[in-house]
Amino acid sequence: MLRQYELVERVKAYAPDADEDLLNRAYVFSVKAHGSQLRASGDPYFSHPIEVAGILTDLQLDDKTIATAILHDTIEDTVATQDQIERLFGADVGRLVDGVTKLSRIETQTESQRQAENLRKFLLAMSNDIRVLLVKLADRLHNMRTLHHIGKEEKRRRIARETMDIYAPLAERIGMYGFMEEMQELAFRHLEPDASDMIAQRMARLRDTTGANVHRITGALESLLRAKGLEASVTGREKRPYSIWRKMQARQMSFEQLSDVMAFRVTVADVGECYRALGIVHGRWPTVPGRFKDFISTPKPNGYRSLHTSVLLGGEQARIEVQIRTRLMHEEAEYGLAAHWAYKQGADGAPAREAYPWIEDLLDVLQDAASPEELLENARLAMFQDQVFVFTPKGELYQLPRDATPVDFAYAVHSDLGDICVGAKVNGRVVPLRTRLVNGDQVEILKGKVKAPDPAWEAFVASAKARAAIRRHVRHKRREELQAMGSKLLDALAARLRVVLDDEIMGPALGRLKLHDRATLELAMAENRLSDDQVAEALVPGATARRPRSARAKAAAAISIEGLTPGVGFLLCDHCRPVPGDRIIGVRAPEGPISVHIMDCDDLADESGEWLDVKWGAETAGAAARISVVVHNQPGALASLAASIAAHNANIVGLALKHRDREFHTDIVDIEVESVAHLATILSALRQVKSVVSAERVRL
Numbered sequence: 001m002l003r004q005y006e007l008v009e010r011v012k013a014y015a016p017d018a019d020e021d022l023l024n025r026a027y028v029f030s031v032k033a034h035g036s037q038l039r040a041s042g043d044p045y046f047s048h049p050i051e052v053a054g055i056l057t058d059l060q061l062d063d064k065t066i067a068t069a070i071l072h073d074t075i076e077d078t079v080a081t082q083d084q085i086e087r088l089f090g091a092d093v094g095r096l097v098d099g100v101t102k103l104s105r106i107e108t109q110t111e112s113q114r115q116a117e118n119l120r121k122f123l124l125a126m127s128n129d130i131r132v133l134l135v136k137l138a139d140r141l142h143n144m145r146t147l148h149h150i151g152k153e154e155k156r157r158r159i160a161r162e163t164m165d166i167y168a169p170l171a172e173r174i175g176m177y178g179f180m181e182e183m184q185e186l187a188f189r190h191l192e193p194d195a196s197d198m199i200a201q202r203m204a205r206l207r208d209t210t211g212a213n214v215h216r217i218t219g220a221l222e223s224l225l226r227a228k229g230l231e232a233s234v235t236g237r238e239k240r241p242y243s244i245w246r247k248m249q250a251r252q253m254s255f256e257q258l259s260d261v262m263a264f265r266v267t268v269a270d271v272g273e274c275y276r277a278l279g280i281v282h283g284r285w286p287t288v289p290g291r292f293k294d295f296i297s298t299p300k301p302n303g304y305r306s307l308h309t310s311v312l313l314g315g316e317q318a319r320i321e322v323q324i325r326t327r328l329m330h331e332e333a334e335y336g337l338a339a340h341w342a343y344k345q346g347a348d349g350a351p352a353r354e355a356y357p358w359i360e361d362l363l364d365v366l367q368d369a370a371s372p373e374e375l376l377e378n379a380r381l382a383m384f385q386d387q388v389f390v391f392t393p394k395g396e397l398y399q400l401p402r403d404a405t406p407v408d409f410a411y412a413v414h415s416d417l418g419d420i421c422v423g424a425k426v427n428g429r430v431v432p433l434r435t436r437l438v439n440g441d442q443v444e445i446l447k448g449k450v451k452a453p454d455p456a457w458e459a460f461v462a463s464a465k466a467r468a469a470i471r472r473h474v475r476h477k478r479r480e481e482l483q484a485m486g487s488k489l490l491d492a493l494a495a496r497l498r499v500v501l502d503d504e505i506m507g508p509a510l511g512r513l514k515l516h517d518r519a520t521l522e523l524a525m526a527e528n529r530l531s532d533d534q535v536a537e538a539l540v541p542g543a544t545a546r547r548p549r550s551a552r553a554k555a556a557a558a559i560s561i562e563g564l565t566p567g568v569g570f571l572l573c574d575h576c577r578p579v580p581g582d583r584i585i586g587v588r589a590p591e592g593p594i595s596v597h598i599m600d601c602d603d604l605a606d607e608s609g610e611w612l613d614v615k616w617g618a619e620t621a622g623a624a625a626r627i628s629v630v631v632h633n634q635p636g637a638l639a640s641l642a643a644s645i646a647a648h649n650a651n652i653v654g655l656a657l658k659h660r661d662r663e664f665h666t667d668i669v670d671i672e673v674e675s676v677a678h679l680a681t682i683l684s685a686l687r688q689v690k691s692v693v694s695a696e697r698v699r700l
């Protein structure tokens with residue numbers, strides 16, 4: 001066990017300004033508080049918190065974290081209280097110890113209570129202050145190192161399982177591979193004792209039969225690199241049983257088939273030397289195909305960087321793995337986030353920030369951070385603020401962008417699940433799909449039978465993946481409908497022109513319009529990019545000259561309104577859109593045109609100018625009315641709508657999708673009609689169409 005002065009010395013070595021007094025008081029307090037309590041090993045209990053603190057000095061953490069480690073079990077296991085800790089050691093240490101205590105309470109709950117809750121709470125707590133997590137991980141690591149002292153096999157297995165499932169992955173997430181690996185190896189021994197023994201025995205046999213020898217290969221690598229003028233330190237080791245076991249499982253191989261059981265680490269000064277060393281190794285021994293990985297140019301998501309390769313040592317017929325990295329990368333890999341934190345403390349040279357993009361941002365913002373606390377607080381923000389962690393009913397963890405909804409979750413699990421999602425339960429309760437998920441939510445997706453993502457989802461999803469999937473689907477559906485509608489429009493036009501749309505007509509017409517095929521033409525018509533006149537002209541050149549111009553074209557010129565001097569400009573109100581037959585009022589602005597409104601148009605209130613009593617003239621042509629049609633979401637709905645309007649000799653001059661949900665969509669359609677009576681006929685005809693729910697005139 002570390003003695004008091006040794007612990008303080010260790011901290012002072014990397015943090016000369018550390019609060020020595022704080023550490024001393026924490027040490028004495030912990031020893032007193034734990035008193036004569038004993039560990040399962042027979043050691044005094046307080047040896048445990050002191051060792052945990054020792055582990056954290058390797059990570060060069062600040063004095064408050066070390067004090068927290070020393071005190072971490074006092075509230076839970078002794079008579080000490082939260083108030084006492086806070087009063088004696090300050091608010092920060094108080095808060096940190098409280099955080100660790102809360103995590104420990106989760107551990108001591110019974111299995112069944114804990115099942116669903118523990119992971120969530122853990123993650124929540126983790127996002128509170130990263131130091132709480134670091135202390136907890138060190139605590140768990142030390143408990144794993146001493147797990148063999150615990151008598152009950154069942155208890156050992158439970159703790160080992162938890163370490164394997166929760167703590168090792170957490171260590172990995174924050175890049176602490178050293179912690180992760182040690183936890184896994186220790187847990188493996190208790191979870192799979194037979195497999196663990198088997199691998200250890202075979203390792204021994206392998207050493208005997210092949211003569212493969214870590215020490216000799218290390219030497220060979222080192223002298224090879226030195227001969228090429230590269231100053232490198234090489235360490236080698238046999239892979240650990242758990243890592244071998246996992247590989248056997250993943251590749252479905254027996255131990256005998258698995259030959260690269262030795263791994264070597266080459267540490268050099270900079271990135272350039274990494275690649276040089278790689279070249280030297282590859283130049284000397286044949287590589288194993290498919291095993292080279294460049295995590296320097298493409299770091300792992302948690303920032304891990306290294307070159308990995310495997311080579312065949314000819315004489316020994318042994319396959320070895322070689323990892324090449326800089327010293328800095330090495331420390332990052334061992335200590336992850338904690339390494340960065342230590343660098344910021346000024347313990348070493350400049351941190352390689354580019355490996356952790358979020359740290360890069362963070363450090364830039366925080367050049368003037370007043371305190372390590374502030375830095376860590378922001379580290380938390382950078383790391384977790386833009387994310388939310390949620391669970392499947394089976395407890396699988398998903399990481400989603402902040403503000404994610406059940407729809408984002410569904411698409412994150414699988415794009416098919418997103419497409420058939422019709423509802424969701426969060427923590428067992430049915431909720432609206434637009435509900436924002438929060439950390440720890442358990443989400444269950446309710447599935448429908450058909451793929452029908454709702455276009456309205458796009459407005460609230462948070463992930464790019466969900467948005468892209470919804471858009472793709474909507475585009476697809478919309479295109480199908482427009483295509484169907486365009487086809488009707490083209491047929492109707494052909495009927496009016498009395499032409500048959502065979503190749504003889506279509507070929508030259510498409511040529512004139514510079515369009516590729518009939519489908520493109522139909523789409524252009526449906527989207528109103530080509531007018532009937534333009535298409536008519538292409539189908540039958542000169543046709544438009546022989547036909548009366550469309551009602552729309554005539555509208556502006558031909559509407560006359562009684563009481564106005566002919567030729568005086570007028571504007572039909574864009575909101576109420578009067579058509580012949582409406583009772584109308586004209587407003588003469590001081591300068592400019594006369595605006596014409598339906599007499600109860602809301603805009604009248606805002607118009608300044610002289611009101612004129614105007615009436616439709618005898619020679620009026622059509623005008624565009626605006627209607628809103630609610631239609632069932634089903635294929636062909638738009639087309640039957642268009643067909644009905646066309647059947648009543650009206651033209652669609654504008655079409656916009658206003659709102660759409662799972663069952664219905666609302667289209668705003670501008671149609672040219674001759675009169676109010678004509679419009680009324682069309683509306684009642686539309687209401688007879690099967691897919692139409694309602695049709696009415698609107699003012700927008």
Ligand code: MN
Pocket residue numbers: 048049072073139
């Ligand atoms: Mn503990």
